[in-house]
Amino acid sequence: ILNVEQSPQSLHVQEGDSTNFTCSFPSSNFYALHWYRWETAKSPEALFVMTLNGDEKKKGRISATLNTKEGYSYLYIKGSQPEDSATYLCALFPKAAGNKLTFGGGTRVLVKP
């Protein structure tokens, strides 16, 4: 099983500040890395899917990078807004036999007005 670690578990951000957090993995033996955003009382929704070392994706004020050589992906939120408050989940689709999407524990972001 490919272990997916996310840090920090939670963070508080002042409105207007930018922030970033990490998804770490011990091996680059996967097909794709997914980021999902999960707001309280709603369903997780896909943000990005990244496959190649050096991939960068952007959606509005949120962006992500992937570094498979050093084993991490960063998610950045620029100019945080209260509506960015959510849990951000990272997941990997490993190349191993019987592969299934494997989720990290998530980073819970609370943006304070």
Place this chain on the structure above:
Amino acid sequence: NAGVTQTPKFQVLKTGQSMTLQCAQDMNHNSMYWYRQDPGMGLRLIYYSASEGTTDKGEVPNGYNVSRLNKREFSLRLESAAPSQTSVYFCASSPRWSGGSGTDTQYFGPGTRLTVL
């Protein structure tokens, strides 16, 4: 287009009771999944159905059974509920199982919050 729907949204059971969680998708997806979400543990896969007519165990299958009734519907059954099964259950679907080399996005339902006393 409703996407992925789940029923019920909330349920309280007593230890030993049984129940079935229902899930349906209207996106003509081939693959469907059941996850449970516990605090600090992310989403853990219980069972999945790569395509209609097939089901397989995920990471935490003990105490559960599933049925892929047709292409749209995938149900999860707890035969004898235990307090350790208190959790939030999510159903999800994706266009293909490993198609696109793992790049297919999963679409999630709204979840069922289950408490077992």
